[in-house]
Amino acid sequence: MRLPCPICGERDRREFYYKGHALALNRPDPDADDAEWDDYVHLRDNPAGRTRDLWYHSAGCGAWIVVDRDTVTHEVFGATLAEDAEARDAAG
């Protein structure tokens, strides 16, 4: 599996650290109740199919990226910088 880093281009999977579902970008308010934190920290949609997850280009440019890929076929459709994805999510 090769991942397309928006800064470095397509790189081997070994250059990246896997964080998990891109849900990690939507951190709840510190005062949110335990159900909301449970949702964020533990519960997952865990789709069999298309997903967006968060990877860190640890052996490359150090960017956090959101990868759009398929968990059944391992096909990768694209990636964006997490800061852009975050800005886009925030803008709705």
Added chain:
Amino acid sequence: MRFSALRILKEGLTGNAGWGPHWRSPEPKREYDVIIIGGGGHGLSTAYYLAKNHGITNVAVLERGYLGGGNVGRNTTIVRANYFLEGNSQFYSHSLKLWEGLEQDLNYNVMLSQRGQLMLCHSDGQRDAYARRGNAIVNQGDDAELWSAEKVREEIPYLDFDNTRFPIYGGLMQRRAGSARHDAVAWGYARGASDRGVDLIQQCEVTGIDIENGRVTGVQTTRGPIRAGKVAQVVAGRSSQVAAMAGMRLPIESTVLQAFVTEGLKPCIDHVISFGMGHFYISQSDKGGLVFGGDIDFYASYAQRGNLPMKEHVMEAAMTLMPVIGKARVLRSWGGIMDMTPDGSPIIDHSGIEGYYINAGWCYGGFKAVPGSGYALAHLMATGQPHDSAAAFRLDRFRTGRGLMDEEGTGAQHNLH
């Protein structure tokens, strides 16, 4: 039909024409007392113990594919009870005891081979940790022996003892651990359940779960609706998809775990050897193939096949541990889908939806748990109370933070196990 030496001799002399199917294949009824979703090892053992221990026989096991076609047929068949943490340790202890009586209980040869499992250590600190773990295992009534480096060298002379990075300091041996024939376990439980009246329905995919006023009333399937007052999902590998039909999200992320087998060789590996520092373990099958595996691929996947970096890592670990393995040729590799929970421990619990139960999250340890898991889920479904051996496998431990069982001590987060 019972298996016996006499019967095998008789069939052998008469062309093996007298063997029949091991279980019935009935049409699904409209209604059952209990529906088990998933005809793998855990689902079949749940149905068996519901019938045998609790007299609940109006049960259907619904399987999308064929019995035993999922993870129970895709694992590396290791059986052991050398867990450390309270909550896990008594469960695997109970499960190993069930394994030891399984062939007599089922009248089915599951080929349990208690050849012993050795966990190697490579530093003073790791040896101390194994001494502590061994004492805990002995205190719970199971067996453990701390082996010196000399003892390991005597028993397994072909390891690389003087490896610069991972010199072998000794190991922790559990003699009662070993391996079993994975298909036979599924088939034995299937036959035992079917003989007691359980309907095993193959090629029957559950497409919806009926819930009325917070209570489960049945399921929708590709073979029509089936009603039941109690339903359990026992579908590790697809737990999130089935739970979603019940409107639930689970604390599970699915990943792929790879395994490998070489061509058949003469007997050379007598035990199960675990090289934890390399995330590597190996044993030899009865057919002679060296069966080995490593760590999960560490990203969400349902592919049932892994990527090359982990293959390379596993081969490197193999060569580090026992350079002699370089002579063997790898025949094939495969992957299984692991239900990974944040703390690396499983879930056997009521779901919060009346009558709906969840058995999931077996991470990379589901095979050895097959007897204990079904035993405990059957007890929970029949009595409403968790079985003592599995009382810690609560679904709400993540939300509350109470009773987390992080056996590896890496932290109760998804990407750390």
